[in-house]
Amino acid sequence: MSKVSLKVLTDEDVRRIHEASMKLLEEVGIEVEYEPAVRILQEAGLKADGRRVFFDPAYVQKKVAEAPHDFTLYARDPRHNVHIGGDDVAFVPGYGAPFMIEAGGTRRLATWDDYLNLLKMAHACEEMDLSGGMLVEPNDLDDHTRYLDVLYAHIRYSTKVLMGSSYGASGARDTVELLAPVFGGKEMLQEKPVVISLINTISPLKLDARQTGALMEYARWKQAVVIAALVMAGSTGPATLAGVLAVQNAEVLAGITLAQTVNPGTPVVYGSASSITDMRTGCVSIANAESALLNAATAQLARFYGVPCRAGGGLTDSKAVDGQAGYESCLMLMSPIASGVNFILHTAGILQYWLCMSYEKFVMDAEIAGMLRRYKRSIDVNDNSLALDVIKHVGPGGHFLTQMHTKQNHKTEMRKPMLSDRQSFEGWAKDRLTTEARATVLWKKLLDSYQDPGLDERLQKQLQTYVESRKKEIVK
Amino acid sequence: MILDELKAAVMDGDAEQVAVLCRKVLDEHLNPVEAVEQGLIKGIEEIGRLWTEGEMFLPDVMMGADALKVGLEILGAELSKAKAAAGDTDRRGRIVIGTVKGDIHDIGKNIVSAMMTAAGFDVFDIGYDQGVDVFVDKAEQVGAQIIAASALLTTTMDEQKELVEYLKSKGLRSKYKVIIGGGPTTQGWADGVGADGWAETANEAVALCHKLLD
Numbered sequence: 001m002s003k004v005s006l007k008v009l010t011d012e013d014v015r016r017i018h019e020a021s022m023k024l025l026e027e028v029g030i031e032v033e034y035e036p037a038v039r040i041l042q043e044a045g046l047k048a049d050g051r052r053v054f055f056d057p058a059y060v061q062k063k064v065a066e067a068p069h070d071f072t073l074y075a076r077d078p079r080h081n082v083h084i085g086g087d088d089v090a091f092v093p094g095y096g097a098p099f100m101i102e103a104g105g106t107r108r109l110a111t112w113d114d115y116l117n118l119l120k121m122a123h124a125c126e127e128m129d130l131s132g133g134m135l136v137e138p139n140d141l142d143d144h145t146r147y148l149d150v151l152y153a154h155i156r157y158s159t160k161v162l163m164g165s166s167y168g169a170s171g172a173r174d175t176v177e178l179l180a181p182v183f184g185g186k187e188m189l190q191e192k193p194v195v196i197s198l199i200n201t202i203s204p205l206k207l208d209a210r211q212t213g214a215l216m217e218y219a220r221w222k223q224a225v226v227i228a229a230l231v232m233a234g235s236t237g238p239a240t241l242a243g244v245l246a247v248q249n250a251e252v253l254a255g256i257t258l259a260q261t262v263n264p265g266t267p268v269v270y271g272s273a274s275s276i277t278d279m280r281t282g283c284v285s286i287a288n289a290e291s292a293l294l295n296a297a298t299a300q301l302a303r304f305y306g307v308p309c310r311a312g313g314g315l316t317d318s319k320a321v322d323g324q325a326g327y328e329s330c331l332m333l334m335s336p337i338a339s340g341v342n343f344i345l346h347t348a349g350i351l352q353y354w355l356c357m358s359y360e361k362f363v364m365d366a367e368i369a370g371m372l373r374r375y376k377r378s379i380d381v382n383d384n385s386l387a388l389d390v391i392k393h394v395g396p397g398g399h400f401l402t403q404m405h406t407k408q409n410h411k412t413e414m415r416k417p418m419l420s421d422r423q424s425f426e427g428w429a430k431d432r433l434t435t436e437a438r439a440t441v442l443w444k445k446l447l448d449s450y451q452d453p454g455l456d457e458r459l460q461k462q463l464q465t466y467v468e469s470r471k472k473e474i475v476k
Numbered sequence: 477m478i479l480d481e482l483k484a485a486v487m488d489g490d491a492e493q494v495a496v497l498c499r500k501v502l503d504e505h506l507n508p509v510e511a512v513e514q515g516l517i518k519g520i521e522e523i524g525r526l527w528t529e530g531e532m533f534l535p536d537v538m539m540g541a542d543a544l545k546v547g548l549e550i551l552g553a554e555l556s557k558a559k560a561a562a563g564d565t566d567r568r569g570r571i572v573i574g575t576v577k578g579d580i581h582d583i584g585k586n587i588v589s590a591m592m593t594a595a596g597f598d599v600f601d602i603g604y605d606q607g608v609d610v611f612v613d614k615a616e617q618v619g620a621q622i623i624a625a626s627a628l629l630t631t632t633m634d635e636q637k638e639l640v641e642y643l644k645s646k647g648l649r650s651k652y653k654v655i656i657g658g659g660p661t662t663q664g665w666a667d668g669v670g671a672d673g674w675a676e677t678a679n680e681a682v683a684l685c686h687k688l689l690d
Contacts, residue, residue, distance in 0.1 A: 098630050098660040109662070137630050137660075144631075202580070234535075235583050279533040281677060282587040355659060 002087040003378040006338035008296040013242075014304050017297075020246035021253060025055035030205050030254045034212035037258055044261050053254075060253050063260040067307050070342075071267040073130075073224060074192040076182060077159035077453065082129050084196075084224070084269065085308040085342050089376060091369045093122045093132035094314070094349035095163070095198065099356040100136060103440050105320045107356060110136035116153065118349065118357065120450035121443065123158035127366040127373070128348065133163025133198060135349075136357045145471045147171055151178050152467050156460065159453045164197035164218065168210045172197065172217035174470055178463055189221050193267050196224040198345065200273075201251035203229055203236040207258070215255060219262035226310045226343060227255035228271025232284055235277040241290060245297055248274050256307065269343050270302035271310035286353045287315040287328035295332070296339035303340065312336030313346030314365030317353050321360045321436040325351060329361075330368050337372045344369075360439035363446060367419040374415040384409070418442060478506065479515040482547070486519025489539025491546045498550040508554040509562070516547045517596065524594045528679075534587060541590040568598045569689045572615045573624040575604035576635035581628035584658060584678075588624065591678040597685060608635065608642040615652055622685055627658040636661070637669035653688045657681060 009017075029052045032038050038048050047054045070085020082090050100110045118135040122128045131154050138146050147165040154162035155178060164179075165171030175195055180186045183194050199215045202208050207215075218225050229248040231237035237244040252270050259266045275284055275291040285291070295311040302309030315332040318324035329350075336344055348365035349357040379385075390405040400406045419435070419442055421428055433441075478497060485493040494516070501511045523540040526532040548555075573589050575582045582604040589601045600618050602610055615623050623643075627633045636656045643649040655673040656666050666674030673688060675681035 109664075139630070143634075208580070277534075279535070280527070280530065282534050282583060283677075 002340060002376060004338055004376050005340060006296055006335070007300060008293050008339070009300050014300055017242060017245045017249060017301065018304065020242075021249035022057040022060070024205065024246060024250040025060060025254060026057055027054075028205060028250075029054040030207060030251065032207045032212065032254075032258075034207065034209040034216075037207065037212045037216060040216075040261055041258065055254055055257060060257050063257040063264075064253060064305050064307070066260045066264040067256055067268045067305075068265060069306050070308055071193060071224065073161045073196055074183070074194045075159055075161045076155070080129075080160045082161055084267070087340070087376075088342060089337055089373070090129040090343050091127055091347040091366075091373075092130045092163070092343065092345045093118065093128055093135055093362070094346045094354075094357050095132060096134045096137065097350065097355055097357045098137040098139065099352075101319065101321075101351050101356045101358045101361075103321070103358075103360050103436055107319070109139040110357065111140045112138040112149070114138070114357070115150070116157070117359070117447055118362070119153055119157055121359070121362060121446050122348075123160055123453070124446050124450040125348070125362075125366050127369045129160070130196075131158035131160040131162050133165075142471075142475070145474050148174060148178075148467045148470055151175055152463055155179070155182055155463065156455050157452065162195060164195040164214075164223065166197050166199055166211055166214040169213035169217040172214040172223075174466075176217070176221050176223065177466060181459060181462055186221070189223065193222060193224040196226060196267075196269070196343075198271075199225050199227050199255060201227070201229045201255060203231040203251060204247050205251060207251075207255065212258070215259060216262050219259040219266040222263055222266050224267040224269065225255075225259060226269040226271040226345070227252050227259070228273055228310060230273040230275070232274070233276040233290065234279055235282065237274070239279075241293060241297075244274055244294065245301065248272055248294075248298070249301055253305070256305075269308045269310045270298070270305065271343075271345075272298035273311070274298070283317075284353050285317050287317055287332045289331075291315070292331050292335035295336045295341065299336065299339040299341045308342040309340070310343040310345055311341045312344050314348050314350055314361070314368060315346060315353075316351060316361075319352045319356070321351070321358055321364060321439060325361060326364065326368075326435065329365055333365070333368050333372055334375075337376050359443040360436050363419055363439050363442045364435060367417060370415060370418070385413075479510065479518070482511060482515025483519040483522065486516055486540050486543045486547070487522055487536075489536060489543050491539075491543040494543045494547045495550060498547045501551065502554060507558070508551045509558050512548065512551060512555055516544050520544050520594045520596075527594075534590075537594055538586065538590040541593040544593060568596055569622065569685060570598045570600070570618055570620040571622040571624055571685060572600045572602060572611055572618065572620045573626070574602035574606045574611055574614075575626045575628075576632050576639070577605055577607045578635065579627050579629055579632040580604050581658075582626070584628065585626040588626070588657065588678045588681045591682050592624075592685060595682045595685070597682075608639040611639060612642060612646065612648065616648075620652065621689060622653045622655060624655045624657070624681070627656070627661065630660045633658070633660060633665065636665075636671065640670045655681065655684055655688070 032053050073082045115138045122131045164175035199211045229251040231244045231248045233244045237247045274294045275286045278285045298311040299309045314329040316325040316328040349362040575585045592599045653672040656671045663674050673684045675684045
């Protein structure tokens with residue numbers, strides 16, 4: 001257990017939320033809008049009335065216990081393998097935004113060029129552990145087939161683990177078909193998860209056809225899934241946070257139960273994007289004290305069930321890379337890291353509640369993530385770090401700048417910032433660059449630093465042929 | 477007295493109390509026009525005012541709008557009779573609103589619907605996952621002036637364009653003002669698909685309707 005361990009619920013609270021969710025699963029049930037899922041759950045002995053499936057608590061607990069406590073995602077380059085679970089935290093870029101906000105605040109539709117830039121930045125950025133999924137919606141590509149371009153690009157331009165398509169069973173199948181030849185065939189995939197995909201529930205208490213189809217397909221291939229609920233307190237869930245957690249927990253456990261029913265041992269991550277509703281306008285608000293509490297509570301619930309956890313992110317409701325964006329994103333990254341969340345989707349780039357990405361915000365969030373990864377490492381206390389010898393040697397009134405101990409330890413002990421300004425006032429006042437202006441310089445530098453990891457040409461051809469043939473089938 | 481009670485019941489979002497009071501209006505042969513204009517509508521107007529001032533919240537607006545609808549349904553027949561007798565016709569703007577086919581996200585649409593009701597429009601909400609034909613059939617049936625279509629997904633936005641095309645194909649385009657909205661939509665998108673208007677928030681949508689019907 002990490003030394004940094006924030007708790008916002010007592011064990012008794014967790015038990016009561018668990019019991020409330022079990023009641024919901026058993027008495028209200030979950031509306032499952034995907035016939036094959038209803039069928040397999042019925043065959044497993046669960047009662048269903050039409051599409052409403054009633055989950056027996058004993059069955060849910062048995063199946064959830066079959067999910068692995070932790071697992072490794074295998075990357076094309078083994079140096080980028082990622083361990084999901086335990087005390088580790090994986091940072092993943094923003095996901096799914098249709099808009100870009102440029103420096104200065106102009107909002108426009110995201111394009112394929114933006115996509116490739118963000119992909120290269122995600123690959124080059126040390127703080128990002130995965131290359132991510134739908135980094136932005138490339139609006140200039142056909143919306144029915146763009147997921148194929150996206151999958152190919154991730155395999156082609158990055159050797160980090162990617163996130164798969166949740167565009168129904170067929171999107172999942174295409175993801176597996178494209179990854180199989182890269183990792184030595186489908187049989188190999190069964191041994192090693194090489195992709196993780198985002199499966200969202202529909203709150204309250206529903207699983208839709210598209211996401212559930214993808215969930216089942218990935219489970220068949222034993223590929224990892226994040227099953228995430230987005231309950232909005234006050235609109236898609238009760239106004240009270242305990243009730244939000246009860247609804248979220250029921251939805252996520254239903255998803256995990258389904259995955260383990262399809263294929264026991266499928267790696268799953270307990271996910272939450274739960275947040276609140278602005279009660280005056282109905283707008284979602286994703287960065288606030290309440291959402292930060294929900295993140296931490298989610299980590300406790302996931303631990304209770306013995307599965308890894310996803311929550312939080314560099315989240316903000318702000319529309320610009322400004323003070324609000326900074327303080328909200330820091331809170332929404334700090335809370336999950338301090339509470340032991342393992343997978344942080346939307347770590348970098350998000351503005352305006354998941355609707356927008358920003359290059360400047362990407363590097364600002366990467367800076368926050370870097371600071372917090374250091375924070376999570378906590379304080380080592382041992383003979384070397386207590387440094388008694390060197391303190392004695394320097395004695396009262398001296399300084400440590402010229403001690404070998406300092407020279408040997410400072411680089412690992414203190415993280416060097418990449419964006420924060422620590423100059424004197426005079427130094428800063430020469431250019432008076434704001435965070436946003438410095439971030440513009442930094443993201444361009446990051447993009448420039450991208451090095452193409454390459455991909456075997458025969459493999460490239462093979463994957464391109466698959467993408468083209470699938471496009472023809474889909475557009476037909 | 478009953479007028480104050482009607483106003484208060486709408487402001488409390490108490491649909492049951494509104495129903496009790498409206499039945500009393502009918503049973504005791506009180507003036508239905510007065511009950512609506514001096515009672516129910518006063519309540520919803522007050523909610524609108526307090527919402528603007530930040531003193532009331534969405535649940536107040538939405539429950540108030542629901543309570544108002546219950547009252548209007550009960551008094552509807554008598555109201556029309558009384559108005560016809562007085563040679564007065566209902567001049568409130570009529571709006572058909574819904575979420576497009578393939579899209580089940582209706583919270584935003586419900587909020588806009590409630591705000592339009594609170595602003596005094598006659599709103600016909602056809603729900604979510606509705607084809608363009610359902611929008612147009614409803615508009616034809618109720619004699620609407622505005623059709624409002626919501627989409628939250630980039631994959632369902634095309635239905636908004638489809639709505640405009642469908643109206644054109646039926647020769648009905650000039651008969652209706654088409655307005656669109658939803659998370660991924662923009663003014664540029666609205667212009668591109670040939671809609672008459674776009675709004676980002678519920679109160680902007682209400683302002684847009686006022687402008688279009690001016």
